[in-house]
Amino acid sequence: MQTAKVLDTAALMSWPLVQLHGGVAVEGQIEEVRRLSEARLVEIDAANLKWMEPSEISIEKATSLAISSGDLAGLSEVDLRLLALTLEKNARLHTDDYRLQNICQMAGLSWSSVEQSGISQVWSWEIRCEGCGEVHKHLQGTIPASKEIGRCNNCGSRLSMKRKR
Ligand SMILES: [Zn+2]
Known part of the structure; x- marks a missing residue:
């Protein structure tokens, strides 16, 4: 099975639709994308994303990781949920948030930055x-x-x- 990709809002905003296909995101990001661009929300509706919510246990694990790396204070609710989903699905987190990158690095989770994900044509x-x-x-x-x-x-x-x- 292919590694699932968990996508932060920067990825949702900038990746071509074909790259978003099959990606995982949390429901709180729908509102974030809507605030930034209603038109983009309509577009990514066609990208076949999986909107998911992590379990409470995963959120607890993500929270304790963030506490031990010292990054908890800077994380939003959505960030924390993305991290929890990454843990839960054993996925790769695509994010430009350096705090999330730092936590993934520390916890041995796989991550990539949104800009350097090997995608040639970013919108x-x-x-x-x-x-x-x-x-x-x-x-x-x-x-x-x-x-x-x-x-x-x-x-x-x-x-x-x-x-x-
Ligand atoms: Zn003006």
Whole structure:
């Protein structure tokens, strides 16, 4: 059997659909993706992802790993669940979060960074104003996990992530 791949939100946002196929993610990420881009959520609906939730026991194990590496404080609920699923499925975690990478490294779990997963064509995103359409370049290259991206400093409209034109 192939090793399952657990995907963090950066992977959900940037990987081509064909690469997402069969990947595992947690339900809390649906809301994260929706906040970043509704259009992307519609797209990845076609990618045949498996939305799963780890067991309580796996969450407890993940929590104690995070405590012993000193990373617990910086982890979100979604991060912790992704780690728990990785443990539970004996999967490979694809994440750009250095805390999660650190825990996996320490615990001997397999992981890859999202950018260096051997995928040649990663979609790129830009942060664009929904009002005036300005691209906010200084925010580029960051995928904010679960917060609002913010407001445009020109016109005050909401910013959102769009696929690069
Ligand atoms: Zn604007």
